[in-house]
Amino acid sequence: MASGLSAGEQAVTVLTGARVITPAGILDPGWVRVRGGLIAGVGRGRVEVPTEIAAAAAVPTEVVDLGGAWLVPGFIDLHVHGGGGHDVTASPADLAAAVAFHRAHGTTRTLVSLVTAPVARLAEQLGWIAALAAAGPGPGGHVVGAHLEGPFLAAARRGAQPAEHLRQPDRGVYAELAAAAAGTLRVVTVAPELPGAGAVVAAALADGVIAAVGHTDATYDQATDAFAAGMTLTTHLFNGMRPLHHREPGAAGAALDAGVVCELINDGVHVHPALLRFVAAQPDRLVLVTDAVDAAGVGDGDYRLGGQPVRVRGGEARLAADGALAGSTLTMDAAVRRAVRAGLPIETAVAAAATTPARVLGLRGSCGAIEPGLAADLVVLDADLAVTGVLAGGRWAGAGPPGTVRRPAP
Numbered sequence: 001m002a003s004g005l006s007a008g009e010q011a012v013t014v015l016t017g018a019r020v021i022t023p024a025g026i027l028d029p030g031w032v033r034v035r036g037g038l039i040a041g042v043g044r045g046r047v048e049v050p051t052e053i054a055a056a057a058a059v060p061t062e063v064v065d066l067g068g069a070w071l072v073p074g075f076i077d078l079h080v081h082g083g084g085g086h087d088v089t090a091s092p093a094d095l096a097a098a099v100a101f102h103r104a105h106g107t108t109r110t111l112v113s114l115v116t117a118p119v120a121r122l123a124e125q126l127g128w129i130a131a132l133a134a135a136g137p138g139p140g141g142h143v144v145g146a147h148l149e150g151p152f153l154a155a156a157r158r159g160a161q162p163a164e165h166l167r168q169p170d171r172g173v174y175a176e177l178a179a180a181a182a183g184t185l186r187v188v189t190v191a192p193e194l195p196g197a198g199a200v201v202a203a204a205l206a207d208g209v210i211a212a213v214g215h216t217d218a219t220y221d222q223a224t225d226a227f228a229a230g231m232t233l234t235t236h237l238f239n240g241m242r243p244l245h246h247r248e249p250g251a252a253g254a255a256l257d258a259g260v261v262c263e264l265i266n267d268g269v270h271v272h273p274a275l276l277r278f279v280a281a282q283p284d285r286l287v288l289v290t291d292a293v294d295a296a297g298v299g300d301g302d303y304r305l306g307g308q309p310v311r312v313r314g315g316e317a318r319l320a321a322d323g324a325l326a327g328s329t330l331t332m333d334a335a336v337r338r339a340v341r342a343g344l345p346i347e348t349a350v351a352a353a354a355t356t357p358a359r360v361l362g363l364r365g366s367c368g369a370i371e372p373g374l375a376a377d378l379v380v381l382d383a384d385l386a387v388t389g390v391l392a393g394g395r396w397a398g399a400g401p402p403g404t405v406r407r408p409a410p
Contacts, residue, residue, distance in 0.1 A: 010036045012061040013394070015378070016047050018071040021350050022370045032071060034376040037394035041372055066380060066401060072350045073369050074108025074377030074392060075332040076357040078187065078287060079147060079236065079263055081113050081305065082294035083331070088112050089121075089306070092128045094294075099132070099141035101297055102290070105331035108377035108392045109142045109358075109367060111186055113291075115306040116150025116161040119173055123180035130182040137393040144361060145186035148177060149235065152200060153215035154191040159240045160319050160326035161215060162306045169196035171203050178207055185209050186361060189235045191216035192226035205230045210360065212263075215240040216251050223254035233360060236291055237262040237279065239270050239325065256282070261360055263289045264352075266338050267330040269316050273342035280344050286352040287360065288335040293317050293327035337385040346385075 013034040020030030022042060033041035047063070081087065084101030086094040099110050112129050114122055129146040136142070150161050152169040167173060169190060178185050187210045190197050201211045213226055214235025219242075234255040242250030255262055259282060266276055266288055280286045290296065295303050295312045302320075303310040305327060309320035317326045332353055339349035358368025367375040380389035380401040389401030 012040070013391075014047060014061070014063045015071060015391075016063060016065055018066040018069055018380075020071045020370060021073070021347055023355065026347065029068070030071070032370060032376075032378065034378075034391070034394050037376055039370060039372050039374050039376050042370055064400065069383075069388065069401065070346070070381040070385065071370070072106075072379050072381060073354040074367070074375075074379055074390070075106045075336070075353045076109045076111075076144075076361070076363075076368060077102060077107045077290055077292075077332055078111045078357050078360065079113050079149075079265075079289035080107075080110055080292050081115060081327050083290075083292045083296035085294055085298045087294040087304070088129075089114060089117070089125050090294075092131070095128050096132060096140050098294070099143055102292070102331060103141040103390060103392065103397050104387070105297075106333045106336075106379040106381075106387045106390055107141075107290075107331075108379070108390065108397075109144050109363070111144055111147050111361065113147040113149050116153065116158075116165045117306060118165055119151070119167075119176060122148065122151070122177055126177060126181040126185065130180075130184045133184045142392065144363070145184040146181050147187040147189070147212075148185065149189045149214070152188070152190045152194065152197065153240075154194060154217045156217045157191070157215050157240045157242075159215060159324050160305055160308065160310075162308060165306075169194050169200040171196070171199045174200045174203055178203075178209070187212055187233065189214040190231070191218065192229075192231065193218040193222045197226075198229065201226070201229060201231060213241075213251055213255065217242060218251045218254075220249045220251075220254045220257075223251035224258060227254060227258040227260055232260050234260055234262040236265050236270065236289065238275065239265065259285060261285055261287055261356065263287050265289060265291045265328055265330065266335045266342075267315075267328045268338060270325065270328065273338075276339060276342050277344065280339075280348055280352065284351070284356055284359070286348075287357050288332065288339065288349070288352045290330040290332055290335060291327045292330055296329045296331060298329075333379075333381070333385065333387045340385060 016031040020027040086098040212233035376394040378391040390397040
């Protein structure tokens with residue numbers, strides 16, 4: 001149910017009767033007050049209309065009783081390639097549609113990931129992302145920038161990255177791509193053992209771009225050196241790297257030992273739930289990502305990723321040529337549900353889907369948690385942790401949660 005009130009009117013919405021997940025704990029019941037696209041107040045208990053709001057008769061006000069539903073911060077996906085039948089690399093329209101698809105599943109901010117491609121093609125796609133990011137929050141979604149997953153990757157651990165377009169790390173190529181992104185490149189994945197990797201990482205760090213270890217055949221020592229040199233993120237931990245071995249822990253072991261932030265694709269295919277719990281035991285290190293491709297939300301069938309044929313069967317996306325995993329069909333709400341069902345406290349799962357990724361991107365002062373002063377990016381989840389409403393920038397994205405009660409202030 002849409003409210004009909006614009007943020008420009010400085011309308012006030014009070015969400016009450018919810019189980020509110022905040023950095024300080026769960027408020028059950030709790031309430032959140034939203035005004036002008038921001039969280040204006042958070043409290044414990046149930047409210048009708050707070051006294052200070054009722055006294056301001058000129059302010060349009062509504063109360064939304066969530067009836068015991070969960071209220072969590074909007075999810076932030078650091079790694080997504082498509083969804084809803086749309087590949088982000090196909091066209092600007094497909095990019096926008098994929099972001100909109102994931103917003104309906106609770107992702108209020110998206111870092112768009114690009115698979116390895118010719119440099120000119122990557123530059124073009126980075127331009128699309130920059131244009132959408134410049135548009136800011138809108139009904140279709142909020143893009144916060146780009147993640148270059150390639151082309152500076154190890155062929156031996158390329159996964160579904162097109163082999164013919166992989167390149168040795170090159171500072172000049174990096175500079176060309178960063179320029180095409182017009183200030184919106186936020187993450188670049190690099191295999192640190194490759195010649196030239198250090199120069200690319202140094203350039204990225206100088207630009208304020210996060211350097212992530214991924215699609216790498218690095219040994220433990222090589223990856224440890226890379227983390228010491230300033231690489232602070234691991235692209236889909238355990239996938240696209242040497243298996244964790246007790247005598248050679250590889251990049252995965254180095255990441256866990258160094259305490260860096262680790263992406264994890266929690267779709268029940270890429271990583272065993274036991275390893276999800278293991279990573280989550282390190283506070284503030286786990287980030288849930290989808291690595292979703294266009295098949296997410298569509299179903300089994302034949303698709304393409306980076307120009308390569310992909311077959312989706314039973315929800316698993318794999319290259320037709322060699323059976324390598326080719327992203328996922330995951331959405332962030334499903335990743336959170338799986339995490340809770342695997343034994344993680346809901347607060348931990350929500351932090352991994354919202355608060356920690358916000359911190360990774362340097363956005364913790366503006367979003368990623370339910371706190372006064374942050375953006376009113378909120379997701380309503382029912383008892384089964386299914387999305388029933390998404391509030392993005394203080395406005396319902398589509399219909400509001402069903403069964404709510406809305407009353408104007410007296």
